[in-house]
């Protein structure tokens with residue numbers, strides 16, 4: 001009897017304290033999770049010949065983003081490597097990427113950047129997007145390509161991200177060549193970077209608008 005009375009006493013005395021501490025801890029961890037997932041930008045890029053990489057390094061600095069390179073585990077440096085990639089892209093197949101997956105939980109905003117291959121996103125980035133979930137993430141797509149990429153292909157790039165759960169806020173593209181006397185002349189990396197940096201205010205506006 002005495003023991004029961006003692007238990008009741010402790011329950012009455014301690015319960016409000018235990019509840020208060022639990023509510024405080026739950027609130028603090030919720031606030032912390034919210035703070036972590038808000039505002040921070042993750043910039044993911046794939047680049048074979050360095051155009052997208054140069055643009056992304058500059059964009060990453062300007063946007064204060066965390067940058068991660070997505071690599072293709074299969075070499076695309078030779079003819080057969082490129083032919084293999086084009087076949088896979090056209091047949092809707094994948095390559096192996098490094099990394100395969102990334103924990104997006106600290107980020108609300110993600111920029112996916114890639115060169116255009118056969119009008120689609122470069123194989124490694126296409127594969128990476130297909131193999132990761134972007135639910136709850138606001139995504140900007142950035143591409144470099146030799147020609148201007150039409151809206152109908154950009155819509156396919158957006159669809160790829162949407163199929164993986166992301167909300168696409170915008171597409172941005174920088175051309176890697178200039179047309180001189182009807183010939184495509186490669187732009188310098190400096191010019192590509194200069195063109196990419198022009199998008200920073202628009203990217204910030206898109207991200208802030210959410």
Ligand SMILES: Cc1cc2nc3c(=O)[nH]c(=O)nc-3n(C[C@H](O)[C@H](O)[C@H](O)COP(=O)(O)O)c2cc1C
Pocket residue numbers: 046047048049050051052053082085086114115116117118119120144145146147148176
């Ligand atoms: C396999 C392959 C396919 C490509 N397909 C296209 C294309 O369909 N349209 C286009 O405008 N450029 C195309 N390009 C050109 C690249 O998109 C462009 O040079 C890009 O800036 C390269 O970026 P990177 O240096 O980051 O790899 C292709 C390049 C490669 C290697």
